[in-house]
Amino acid sequence: MAMTVNPAEKFRKPARVLKTVGHPDRLAIVEMLEHGERSVNEIAEALGAKQAITSQHLTLMRDKGVLYARREGTKVFYGIENKNVIRLLHCIYQSCDNTQQN
Amino acid sequence: MAMTVNPAEKFRKPARVLKTVGHPDRLAIVEMLEHGERSVNEIAEALGAKQAITSQHLTLMRDKGVLYARREGTKVFYGIENKNVIRLLHCIYQSCDNTQQN
DNA sequence: CTACTATATAGTAATATTACTATATCTAGT
DNA sequence: ACTAGATATAGTAATATTACTATATAGTAG
Numbered sequence A, B: 001m002a003m004t005v006n007p008a009e010k011f012r013k014p015a016r017v018l019k020t021v022g023h024p025d026r027l028a029i030v031e032m033l034e035h036g037e038r039s040v041n042e043i044a045e046a047l048g049a050k051q052a053i054t055s056q057h058l059t060l061m062r063d064k065g066v067l068y069a070r071r072e073g074t075k076v077f078y079g080i081e082n083k084n085v086i087r088l089l090h091c092i093y094q095s096c097d098n099t100q101q102n
Numbered sequence C: 001c002t003a004c005t006a007t008a009t010a011g012t013a014a015t016a017t018t019a020c021t022a023t024a025t026c027t028a029g030t
Numbered sequence D: 001a002c003t004a005g006a007t008a009t010a011g012t013a014a015t016a017t018t019a020c021t022a023t024a025t026a027g028t029a030g
Helices: A009-021 A024-033 A040-047 A051-063 A084-097 B009-021 B024-033 B040-047 B051-063 B084-097
Strands: A067-072 A075-080 B067-072 B075-080
Touching: A009 A024, A009 A051, A009 A084, A009 B009, A009 B024, A009 B084, A024 A040, A024 A051, A024 A075, A024 A084, A024 B009, A040 A051, A040 A075, A051 A067, A084 B009, A084 B084, B009 B024, B009 B051, B009 B084, B024 B040, B024 B051, B024 B075, B024 B084, B040 B051, B040 B075, B051 B067
Parallel strands: none
Antiparallel strands: A067 A075, B067 B075
């Protein structure tokens, strides 16, 4: 197997995941889904955001492998596909609690 | 003290940190500095990147509170200010190792 | 002051992200 | 087929990010 990997290659995927959740709404969504699935409308309402934007965020995170989607009748429920982002979430909270910069 | 906090407010700072390190070069820099300071030139060389871009990344991360800078003569050494991003780094590595999506 | 090394910044073009409106698609029920 | 509810997508304008070149600034040595 070809092990000739560009050094930068190593950081591409991790960076993409970080960037994906590096948005206030998307971070809020991840936290919201930490303990279970929610429908698009539920998420949008909890977020206080418009349906279209919410759907865009969800689609993006699904494309990046952070979330999964499951259709149930007319509703679509989203959940966390990459469970490790939850650990990430807690890391970043500590990371921020311990600092005073904004 | 005013505890009337916009729900979205909670996610602004964490999201900003994630976004800040959500770039391959910047992630590489964080890893590089995990075990000690480096000068701008050292970092640029190790990265295989141009000096100007490297400096821009470093300045950005310093502004966001991720790194600190320390001048020593003509050189400037950068180090990790927010030690928690190291934990973040390891979280995200596991996060990626355990998934197959790109 | 001059020259040199190291770093930072200005200016800029290409591209990406964001937030929005309007509209399309999908599903279930009548 | 028609309607309504739920979700997705197209199109778009404003803004942000990225990567680049050229130049400026800071520090040191002579």
